[in-house]
Amino acid sequence: MTSIATPPRTRAPFSVHRHAALIALIALILFNIVTTPRFLTVATLNINLTQTATIVIVGIGMTFVIATRGIDLSVGSLMAISGAIAPMLFLNPTLGPSIGTALAFILPVLATGLLGAFNGLLVTRFSVQPIIATLVLFIAGRGIAQVISGGQLINFTQSNFTALGSARVLGISVQVLVMLVLLAVAVFVLTRTLFGRYVTAVGGNPEAARLSGVPVNRTRMLVYVISGLLSGLAGLIVIAINNSSDSNLVGQNMELDAIAAVAVGGTALNGGRVTMIGTLLGALFIQLLRYTLLVKGVPDAAAIVIKAAVIIAAVALQYRRR
């Protein structure tokens, strides 16, 4: 008599390809420990983490989106929109500084969340390909931000608001803490909740997911909303760091940085594999690479070329597996 035994939970054997981002990051850290003086300091850590925070925050949303086989090109423009709306609130004389600042943390993020819903609507209700659906707001979104701000650079001092970019808690920048909290929540949502399973299922095989009762459209709608909300938050952080908002520049090329971080981290662009920690590692790796090249005196322009080659190599390494 044969008994149907539940197969033992086996861990996949350690694979170089699966952990490409981690290995590359460790290699880069070791290289710096040996060759860069004063690398192992809190200051260095802080610099790199602060630079990575916005990419990771946007990257979390992008990971959700890419996990459903989508893509979100609008993130940079959405950052510009939230960055343009916020100063109108906390500099508004009728609202006053306290209410204005409180609203400045909430309304811009809600606005970009709504625009994320618009992306989701195009993708689900109108079956527009994600790259084109989000291209609409990529183009129009920056225009909207410029119209809101009049295309002007807005400088401001509003310490309650800029704390988001400059304050420290226990020596750690606030935006880094925000990043860590959001990352923890995202890992939990992706691995431990029903929604997370839906996301993975939709990315693995949308048709099978639909047939087995997964609310495919609602899931895809939600990932774009998440991406919109997080982009809005990232926009606030950027203008808080700069003490100014320039709707022409806020979030420029962010879609590419975030997508690169997700891809290097090991999330497959055609679905079926998703890792939130990978996105963090990917973003850290890209940032540390930039830092290393800078410290070693490689000119910025050459650094871009090297960065491009490394991104392609990292993605290629993961694809070899299949």
Next chain:
Amino acid sequence: MTALPNTTARPNPLHLFRGQGAMIALIVLVIFSAFRYEGFFSLYNASSFFRYNSMFLLIGIGMTFVIGTGGIDLSVGSTAAMSSVLAALASPHGAIAGVLAGVLGGLVIGVINGVLITRLRIEPFIITLGTFLGARGVAQLASGQAAVSVDSSGNFAQLGQGDVFGLPVPLVLLLLALLICVPLLRATRFGRTALSVGDNEDAARLMGLQVDRTKLGVYALSGLLAGLAGVILAAQFGAGQPTEGIGWELTAIAGVVVGGTLLSGGRGSLLGTMVGVTLLGLIFNVLNFENGKGVISIDVFWQNVIRGVFLLVVVLLQSRSARHTP
């Protein structure tokens, strides 16, 4: 006796308008502007419009081929910037050297895209994202991060500023490119294979079509045309511009889509792309005229909003008609 399913589907009434929406919008906008703005139909306006927009139209040609294969090329804007720098650097050796440097530079980026995409089998999106960064880096390296003046003693600048038979040279270059590329897409094995690959890559491979060679070809063509656009850029503004071309790739993609080419591949209309890119460019032109009238003043920033709305409308129309097609 078994009846074969009727493969000749009934013509869909909406089908007629698919891809024609942009054409109708363009005609309406041109007629409207011709009546409303004095000087809109002038030779000067038409000539300066096409002198500038030929660059985007050239890039749109390459993008149509790439999208026809179901791919995408994000590197074209950076490639144009890089080529403008290379052309400016080579321009002291003569106009031909300038053109060759720019066009060959673009071709190299295109070939790199094609080789990596076919060999590594990674999505074109990621590969061309890499060369998007790489070409920008080369542009900045070669230029030393500053605009590079073109040689003013030779006739290189004529490529951007000159006229032939009363037509601006960039427009002549565009027409030549179309003269080659329209038959290339419609009537050659290369063109048909490109569209078959976009339609169904596995099937194309099983039929023994040269899938990889064709894909390599379309990316090479896209790079080459982006390089030519870069040459025009340098010649027109008298300098190689390492920081120009930002967002050109997405403008070109939007133009292709507005022109009625589906992003899923398998189909491609160069005429449609010309209409789509022209329409998106004309919005800027019309805004200028509107502000010139002084009745109402519209911020130049609205152009991006209007472009986005145009793209949205076309995309929605496409999705409606696509749903009605079996």
